[in-house]
Each structure stands twice: as C-alpha cells, then as structure tokens.
Amino acid sequence: MTIRTRASAGALLGALAALVAVTLPATPASAHPFGPPATARIGAEGSHVSIAWHAAEDDWVALGQSLGAFENPATGKVETGLTGEQKLQRSPAVRDYLLERITVSQAGKRCASRLDTLEQLLKKGARVSFECPEPVSDVEVTVSALTDLNTAYRTALTADIQMTPSEALFTATEGTHRVRLDAGKDGGSPAAVGTVAAGTGVAAVMILAGVLVNRRRRTRRTA
Numbered sequence: 013m014t015i016r017t018r019a020s021a022g023a024l025l026g027a028l029a030a031l032v033a034v035t036l037p038a039t040p041a042s043a044h045p046f047g048p049p050a051t052a053r054i055g056a057e058g059s060h061v062s063i064a065w066h067a068a069e070d071d072w073v074a075l076g077q078s079l080g081a082f083e084n085p086a087t088g089k090v091e092t093g094l095t096g097e098q099k100l101q102r103s104p105a106v107r108d109y110l111l112e113r114i115t116v117s118q119a120g121k122r123c124a125s126r127l128d129t130l131e132q133l134l135k136k137g138a139r140v141s142f143e144c145p146e147p148v149s150d151v152e153v154t155v156s157a158l159t160d161l162n163t164a165y166r167t168a169l170t171a172d173i174q175m176t177p178s179e180a181l182f183t184a185t186e187g188t189h190r191v192r193l194d195a196g197k198d199g200g201s202p203a204a205v206g207t208v209a210a211g212t213g214v215a216a217v218m219i220l221a222g223v224l225v226n227r228r229r230r231t232r233r234t235a
Contacts, residue, residue: 045164049181052114052155053137055172056148056193061116061123063153065167066137071158072100078161079105101130110138110157117152118144148193153180156187 050067067075073096076082081103083090091099100106107127116123123144130138144151158165163184170179174194182189 045158045162049166049168050158052167052169052182053172054153054169054175054191054193056195058195059144059147061142061144061148061151061193062139063114063116063142063155064137064139065110065114065155065157067158069134071165072096072133074161075109075158076100076103076106079103079109081106097130097133100133106130110140113155113157113160114138114140115154116142116144117154118146118148118150120152121145123151148195150190150192152188152190154188155182156184159184159187 047068050065050071052063052065055062073082076096076099081099082096094102107130111125111127115125123142126141126143128139128141153169155167155169157167165184167182168179169182169189169191171191171193173196176192176194177189180189180191
C-alpha cells in the first residue's frame, strides 16, 4: 500500500459507511469474500504474543453493519459527525467480536487477551495482545473473523519471527492452526501473503467459473 493510498484509506471507509447510512442495508455479499484474503501478522516475546489483523475497507463496513456499529436510517437518526472508522472504534460489539474471534491458546487454555486502540484501523489493523502463562513456543492460533458473514472469507497469517509452518491460511472450516514460534529468529517476509493470496485468488476464479458453467448447462437443458 502506497503512502497516498494509506492517507486516503480512512476517508474511503468514511465514504463507504456514509453510503451505507443513506441506502438500504447492504448484505455481507456486498464485500468481497472471493477477493484476496485478510492478513494477520503474529509476533512473540517471552510469554507475550501479538497479532495485527488487517481487512479491506468494504469488509470492515460489512462487519460494522452486521454488529450494529453503523446506524440504520430506516430506524433512527444517523450520526454524521463521526467517520465510519470512528464508529468502528467506539463500538463495544466490534471490540468483543475481535477478541472472541482472534485468540491464542497455550496447552489447551486461552491466553488472556487485550485489544489495543483501533485508531488508524485501516493502516495498522486490529491489534490484539496476549499474555500466556508460560514462555511461548507451541501455541494454537484461531482467526475466524468474517467467516460468520460469508464462509468464503480467509485470513493469511505470517510472522515477525520464525514460525513453523512459515504461513497459515485460516478458513471457515479450518479456523485454528497450531504453530511453533521462535522469538530469537526473524520471520518470513510479508510478501509470503501475496503467494497465499494468489493461490486462493486462482481457486476463487475456478469456483466462480464452475458456477457459471453449471448455470449455462442448466439453461441449455431447460431451453
């Protein structure tokens, strides 16, 4: 993401949320579950783990809608003095949702979690901090955000430190992965996410192509 794009990201989210507020409520399908996956970056030091989760602007809007972070003009007044990003930041439902769906467990028990400020949400992501009972090595990471809106959503995980496996893809059917973290060694490049995204993007195109072919076949049979 370029500096210019980052600078305009907050404005874009605000515009999207404003559009939502003056039109009929959009469905989760208005976002892009078949596009590139959301991304997450994990780090660890001692017994502390951190995860930064990033989603696209329209996916944040879809999530905010589903959790009531944005007002419905059909049922009440719309607050125009706040941006869409600010409404997400102030929503207890959004914070609870992120803490419930982004978790780290050690030896079968959840590590205590805390959601950092959601300021600069589009640039820095939703940052969740975890305190585990023991120094971190093998842990179970769960990322199931957005999959309740559409099962096609995925999140690609990479690490600031050495992680085994070096990357993981979280889906609606595989929302938890066991990973080994080594805080003494650097992790993989964020470019690895591009590889995952490319693969899942190709898979999405193939799925959509299959749907279109099946529809055409059914149309010919009924003609």
